[in-house]
Amino acid sequence: MEQFTMFLMMSVALILTPGADTALVTKSTIVHGKRGGVATAAGTAAGIIIHTCAAAMGLSVLLAQSAVLYETVKWAGAVYLIYLGISSLLSKGSSSGKAAQPSVEDADVPVGGSSVIKCFSQGVLTNVLNPKVALFFLTFLPQFVRADSASFTQYLTMGLIYAFLLIVWLLIFVYFIHAFRSWLQKPSVHKTIERVTGAVLIGFGLKVALEQRP
Template sequence: MLGIVHFPFFVAAVFLLNVTPGPDTAYIVGRSVAQGRAAGLMSALGICTGCCVHTIACAFGLTALLAASATAFTVIKFAGAIYLIYLGVRLAFSSSAKSQAAPDGAGDGDAPVQVSKPLRQLFLQGFWTNVLNPKVVLFFVSFFPQFVSGESQHKALAFLTLGGVFVAMSIVWCLFLVWVASGVTRRLGGKPGVKKWLDRVVGSAFVGLGLKLATATR
């Protein structure tokens, strides 16, 4: 159908890809542990939206053009690395800043104002974490074509279908990560010291991922 071939192998490969730790997994787990289930869900939604962008780009050839250009690869690589390092540093030091600001900013009237904006930021951060990862670009352009017949008359639609399956499986895995990681948050309860330590660990991991991405080759 639509020229899609070896579909069971595609599903198996996507499953293995999802369970392999990477920047997306680290971001979802970190946000879920630091801020709870809602933050994890928004982060996962942002990442899966980024996968939708890659799917559309792959279907219409934009991903192939980026992968073929050394300049484009380098620009995306360093943009993604800088963004990951920025998120890591911000996460690592955010707990200290919040703990210092808490005595002055403790007010019941502030709570409703601060809910929507952080969640929106988490969505955008998850989105850009995925979109600015050049390894995701190369994955889509090298992986998806293996499951579309060269004789297919509907290549774009085949890519979109495979992308839809990829995103659907990713959503299920991300929801599982959020559920597990947010359980850690509930168990931590009133232990801000432990959560601050976890923020720093996850932040340091992001810095490490950013540095690794900056030194990656095509």
Template sequence: MVDGNVEEQRSMLSFLAFIGTSIIVIVTPGPDTATTIRNTLLAGRTGGICTAAGIAVGQTIWALATSVGLAALLVASASLFLAIKYLGAAYLIYLGIIALYEALWPSEQGSDIAVENRSHGRVSPWIAFRQGLISDLGNPKMAVFFTSLLPQFAPTGGSTFATLLALGIVFAGMTFVWLAVYAAAIHRVRNALQRPTVRRLVEGVTGVVLIALGLRIATEQR
């Protein structure tokens, strides 16, 4: 009984350590955060939440791949790792170029209402979800992260499929909650940011950030 209680305490401490580590990783800004912010500004809270959902689904897929060993194979395969890295980086740069184009050459001038209508039409919930999903799946660093993080917090004696997948789902759920809260906060100030001059400035800054993140992913070592 004593050994059982000790093992339960160790498992609880390990899980709490996992939660603490995950919080630090999740709140650190990166490509997923930048994509969520941009889509919230373009399509409101719904756009941001759909982006967050796509990102969470992407992380769940990475967790599943880690649980069955596919992520480890990806990390071990230099050519496949580089292919996904460059595709993911290219996609971020593509989104950044679109944002910069909108900042420099807005597709429509007009009132705030016209801007808002255009923004909603340009980024539908499905597009926002898809962008979040591709942003996350196109980042092979997630494979490195999951294969290095999750096993550290699995019970001693075996990194079981169920445990690794459960930890990955918890991480994805925490990410979704954080990004959804982030989207709600951005949405509260969205009207002020939708003024044409301010909106173009935000688009420009977001575009530069996305391009910089894409270049960083493309050029950094594992």
């Protein structure tokens, strides 16, 4: 029980640390409303589960041992984050003199499926294309795996718990951002948010690109 409590405490501390996921969820919520933010949060949690399964099956070990594979994933993730950041900086909404129009979601009409899928995909890819996340799970989860039980089941259980805690926090964050969405969509504020979000995503992309393989 003490080991599980430590796992929960460390997980919560890590989840509350702002990162690229937080920036992406913020952007999705402002642009696409609650459904967009929820879709991005769900994608982020899905990415965590993918990394968990990879760690449990030993694929993360392969990533850690192969310099070529590590560099390939690293640069793919870096380019993707920088692409999202540049897209945010060049967003028409960031340079328009008009206030951002309320999304169809605000009119109690479901957001288009393509927007939801796009938000979900961005959440997944932001996590999956970050080799540091894979290596983190490779080093973090084993600390709490008991040798007297099936490791795959333990990996999966802890990964699901971590993903659950993550999505709960991100959903709270989504509803918090959405509560101020009208103010955040004012032209000057919206423009600033787009620029800050873009800069943050580019910064994380550069950080991933410059990180050395452990």
